[in-house]
Amino acid sequence: MPTAASADPLPVSDTRAEAIQVEDLHKSFGTLEVLKGVSLNAKKGDVVAIIGGSGSGKSTMLRCINFLETPSSGKIVIDGEEVEMNADGSPANRRQIERIRTRLAMVFQQFNLWTHRTLLENVIEVPVHVLKVPRAKAIARAKELLERVGLSDKADAFPAFMSGGQQQRAAIARALAVDPNVMLFDEPTSALDPELVGEVLTVIRDLAAEGRTMLLVTHEMKFAREVANHVVYLFEGRIEEQGPPAEVFGNPQSARLKQFLSSVA
Amino acid sequence: MELTLETLGLAESAQLLSLSAPGWGANLLRGLANSLKIAFGAFGFGVLIGLFGAYGKLYGGPVIRDLLAIYTTVIRAVPELVLILILYYVGTDLINKAAGAMGYGRIEISGVVAGIWVLGIVQGAYSTEVLRGAIKAVPPGQIEAARAFGMPPIMIMWRVTIPAMMSFATPGLANLWLIATKDTALLAIVGFSELTLETRQAASSTRAYFTFFLAAGGLYLMVTLCSGVVFGWIEKWARRGQPSLRGGRG
Numbered sequence: 001m002p003t004a005a006s007a008d009p010l011p012v013s014d015t016r017a018e019a020i021q022v023e024d025l026h027k028s029f030g031t032l033e034v035l036k037g038v039s040l041n042a043k044k045g046d047v048v049a050i051i052g053g054s055g056s057g058k059s060t061m062l063r064c065i066n067f068l069e070t071p072s073s074g075k076i077v078i079d080g081e082e083v084e085m086n087a088d089g090s091p092a093n094r095r096q097i098e099r100i101r102t103r104l105a106m107v108f109q110q111f112n113l114w115t116h117r118t119l120l121e122n123v124i125e126v127p128v129h130v131l132k133v134p135r136a137k138a139i140a141r142a143k144e145l146l147e148r149v150g151l152s153d154k155a156d157a158f159p160a161f162m163s164g165g166q167q168q169r170a171a172i173a174r175a176l177a178v179d180p181n182v183m184l185f186d187e188p189t190s191a192l193d194p195e196l197v198g199e200v201l202t203v204i205r206d207l208a209a210e211g212r213t214m215l216l217v218t219h220e221m222k223f224a225r226e227v228a229n230h231v232v233y234l235f236e237g238r239i240e241e242q243g244p245p246a247e248v249f250g251n252p253q254s255a256r257l258k259q260f261l262s263s264v265a
Numbered sequence: 266m267e268l269t270l271e272t273l274g275l276a277e278s279a280q281l282l283s284l285s286a287p288g289w290g291a292n293l294l295r296g297l298a299n300s301l302k303i304a305f306g307a308f309g310f311g312v313l314i315g316l317f318g319a320y321g322k323l324y325g326g327p328v329i330r331d332l333l334a335i336y337t338t339v340i341r342a343v344p345e346l347v348l349i350l351i352l353y354y355v356g357t358d359l360i361n362k363a364a365g366a367m368g369y370g371r372i373e374i375s376g377v378v379a380g381i382w383v384l385g386i387v388q389g390a391y392s393t394e395v396l397r398g399a400i401k402a403v404p405p406g407q408i409e410a411a412r413a414f415g416m417p418p419i420m421i422m423w424r425v426t427i428p429a430m431m432s433f434a435t436p437g438l439a440n441l442w443l444i445a446t447k448d449t450a451l452l453a454i455v456g457f458s459e460l461t462l463e464t465r466q467a468a469s470s471t472r473a474y475f476t477f478f479l480a481a482g483g484l485y486l487m488v489t490l491c492s493g494v495v496f497g498w499i500e501k502w503a504r505r506g507q508p509s510l511r512g513g514r515g
Contacts, residue, residue, distance in 0.1 A: 066413055068409060068412060068413055094417070097415075098415040098416070098417055099415065100415070101412070101413060101414060101415035102414060102415035104413075105413075105414070106410075106413040106414070108406060108409070108410065108413075110406050111406075112404075112406035112407060112409060112410035113410070114407055114410065114411075114425060114429070115404075115407065115429065115506050115507065116428045116429055116431075116432075116505060116506045117428075117506070118506070125414075125424065126414045126415070126416070129416070129420060129424060130414060130415055130416055130420070158505070158506035158507075159506065160506055160507055160508050161508065178414065
């Protein structure tokens with residue numbers, strides 16, 4: 001571990017398998033350096049909340065983990081498998097990154113459901129076409145998942161006719177359908193009307209409770225404190241402070257985090 | 266029926282257009298069938314070129330992009346009639362030269378194949394631009410979601426980009442199809458017996474120009490009307506999942 005700020009957050013005696021290891025991740029857009037060396041470890045079952053102001057690089061960090069953004073440099077290891085990178089940071093082995101992506105399900109701020117497919121079709125799309133699950137099996141599983149997120153009666157509806165909260169719950173069902181090892185949430189409630197935030201958070205809270213590994217970029221501080229077992233505060237592309245939620249929220253050390261927490265409270 | 270035609274003074278026209286021996290109706294219909302064959306082929310070939318062209322222009326390297334820019338600019342700048350003459354004579358000449366070099370004799374090139382090839386290349390230039398615009402109109406999040414779930418590029422194209430762009434592409438492609446049906450008439454100049462040439466032959470043999478060209482016009486109009494219905498269905502299908510613009514989001 002290169003810096004104290006990025007030290008392994010968990011006790012050494014922890015024997016759970018590593019789910020995600022990020023080492024010294026840098027990302028620049030042109031001359032603008034958004035991530036200036038970020039390291040992060042998440043073990044199986046961890047719920048890591050990533051918080052920070054706008055422009056702090058938290059979404060970029062999440063998107064670098066599944067290479068939706070190409071990192072400028074650094075190392076990313078998923079389930080013990082290091083992603084092969086070219087010198088410019090792009091994935092060197094397309095098949096490897098595609099295989100890894102099927103184990104990392106992402107939930108987007110803007111839902112990004114496929115608009116020309118019904119909710120059920122959205123949920124079975126990846127299992128049937130990428131993971132080659134038999135269609136009947138995928139449909140049965142999709143129905144269970146839609147039921148679980150409270151959308152069993154909307155299976156044949158198109159996303160554009162749903163509320164934001166319903167779309168995001170469907171997007172979570174789509175993510176669960178691939179049986180992911182890690183779920184990546186990129187500000188899942190930021191595009192929602194305030195009265196719809198609760199229904200989505202309830203679903204995510206359930207997932208956390210059943211021990212799923214999750215990385216959660218969020219502006220919902222109360223929620224982060226409640227569901228996460230580890231909180232990372234990013235400031236201008238660096239990890240300013242991290243630790244258990246009770247520490248980070250209850251007893252912030254850095255002045256910037258104190259200021260940030262008071263500004264969002 | 267016969268009496269009505271008689272009173273309207275159309276008995277002679279009806280006889281000229283009759284499908285059996287003395288009438289020329291069968292010739293006109295044969296011409297129409299050839300026109301439609303070429304229009305279908307050229308439109309399909311054009312869309313195929315357009316798909317590769319659009320992807321090449323959007324994601325290709327600098328060389329591919331430059332070549333495609335030259336292709337779309339030149340084809341769209343030169344009148345179709347001139348292109349048809351160039352492509353038809355150059356194309357057949359090249360094929361015959363190649364055949365000669367390989368020791369075969371002169372090859373008789375089928376008019377339908379030549380027509381499809383010539384009009385397809387013209388259509389391809391326009392299709393490239395229509396499809397490029399449609400692909401660019403697909404919200405990036407749709408493609409990003411597919412990438413995030415590990416879809417390989419070809420699957421993203423078939424499962425996400427093409428279905429999502431269809432609603433943007435349909436109006437432009439419908440236009441191109443109608444242009445294709447009418448551009449087939451230009452092939453008359455290279456002696457291909459599509460509807461316009463058949464009509465001209467019938468008209469000049471019988472001196473009944475008005476009758477035959479009006480009939481041909483009627484046939485072209487029918488093709489357009491039927492196409493309108495079919496494209497209506499296609500557009501409805503392509504826009505599935507999108508709230509109607511007229512109704513708003515209720």
